[in-house]
Amino acid sequence: MALPATRPTAAVPSGVVLSPDQLLEIYYYLRLTRTLEERLVALYRQTKVIGGLFRSLGQEGESVASAYALERGRHKDVLSPLIRNLGSLLVMGAQPIEILRQYMAKADSPTHGRELNVHFNDLERGYLGQISHLGDMIPVMAGIALSFKLRGEPRVGLVYIGDGGTSTGTFHEGLNLAAVQRLPLVVIGEYNHWAYSTPPEKQFAVKDLAEKAKGYGVPAVTVDGNDVFAVYEATRFAVDRARRGKGVHFIEVKTYRRKGHAEHDDQHYVPKPDLERWAKENDPVDRYVQRLLTGEMVAEADLKDIDDRVRVEVDQATDACVNEPLPTPESALPGVYVDPPAADKLWFKVL
């Protein structure tokens, strides 16, 4: 029954203080992530979600806690989320209605129906959507961190990579470049045990992802990814360090993907007892709530209020956009270049 190694392998300074308001704000984002995804499941089953639906069940804790360690606001820190980092996006200020519109391919979605799910961005708020080619966001975020360094701005970039994603060439090229240039970049390695259906032992021959980062001279720690406090503390340490010009830091978060790759995937390849154990004993939201209540850090009624508030917000966002139209067909054409507009180059206009 032993859970995978969750103890930090390097010292993380304790003593990070979170106020009751901050603790409740973290809880709000955890609850919002889970409730919004549950709503998306309902919409998926009603065939209102156009493409696949990707759950972050079990990974909300590390997503929310790591993003929460950043400085947020206009032109502050920038992160690049993966498909299972809905919580990170919400922390950075993405709105539930934007997520709903993206999944339903609405005309008024942030990408106007051109891209899927969490593949969208708002660099002013501080998030840059991924593309599907895993690993590519590491060099791109290194470039964003490079812009901070070149301009002497006290800003930090944060980028996520899955255990499977660390097998890509771009992950290694990007991490190495960032290390050599001592860029203000924090990399969160999400060891969630499954890359689609592939387990870690078929993905790499090291025990911990942190070992890969150490190979590039990047300080790396392994933390319990389902412990919100541990992830927050580790990220906060790495972010502060990067902001002080000390370079890249890698944080491995051990967690577990409790749903299939996407909603269509019944995850028959995952041992049932493992799933049950992680759900029952190691759910990040349950653990967080338990910590808050046993430590008497917040009142139970406050949590209940947040649950209610989240439900109302998700209901309102859904009602506001569920019947919106899809984009018009010809809106597919413009915007490939600034100039000339694609519409001037329509091949069928010559007929």
Place this chain on the structure above:
Amino acid sequence: MAEVTFLEALRQGIWEEMERDDRVFILGEDVGLYGGAFKVTEGFSKRFGESRVIDTPISEAAIVGAAAGAAHMGLRPVAEMQFIDFISCAYDMLTNYVATARYRAGLSTPMVVRGPCGGYVRGGPFHSQNPEAAFLHTPGLKIVYPATVRDAKGLIKASIRDEDPVLFLEHKWLYRRIKEQLPEGEEILTPIGQARIAREGKHLSIISYGATLWKSLEAAEQLEKADGVSVEVVDLRTLLPMDDAAIVATVKKTNKALIVHEDTRTGGIAGEIAARINEQAFEWLDGPIMRVTAHDVPLPYAPTLEDFVLPQTDDIVKAARWLAAY
């Protein structure tokens, strides 16, 4: 006026843009103190400092990806591929990430990826490539390929100022082989997307770019003298977006089109140009659209082999003579 080489023109263009705009910076392999494998960035590190002339690891995907990230944040990266052959290592990054960014996500990515391309220099299969066709069907990318000293300078400056990502191909056979008088103290900017008539003619059009533009001009001269055939030569300069108007105009004028490129034949740009002529100027044609290209083989090293595989002036003369008589 001062006589400068193609390479010096490029160097001046990048230098002037870095003087003009402190958002412009260079990254690539050996570009710093060493000045680049061909010395395009020689002296830049001393003038602009190591923070604006960044030596990178041998990581083409990371170079292009990091350039993209910096470009999103408002900088103007100029990324060097030591030889453009290595752009294939960054193919994913350039086609999937960079070229789609504006369309899929409204992201601005003003960046230049530049590097030496082309053969006739005994470089073998991996230091001689012309990769343009691999990127031609990449909406969102621009492909610029200058043939003259003036355009080398004018187009690199325009590419650095462009709001969209540009793949900039520099034929290394031209680097030190051609020279031109360029005015000093006058800004040279060549608009992207516009072809140029390199030689006026009446009987037949040769459409080309890069090193084979010069071989096409030689062929035109020979045909004029030996056969009295008046050949118009069009220098495309930008391959994407393609200047359809200039292509159609020359075909309507001469009624015959020969397309010449150094890249291999199958799937080469000549096929795309031929299709556009068919769509837009079929009725004006008095003969089949012909092409002179490299043979469909990886480019071999030995002079006898390379010379045989790549298009030569004689090949162009033969094809043009046949077409003129059609």
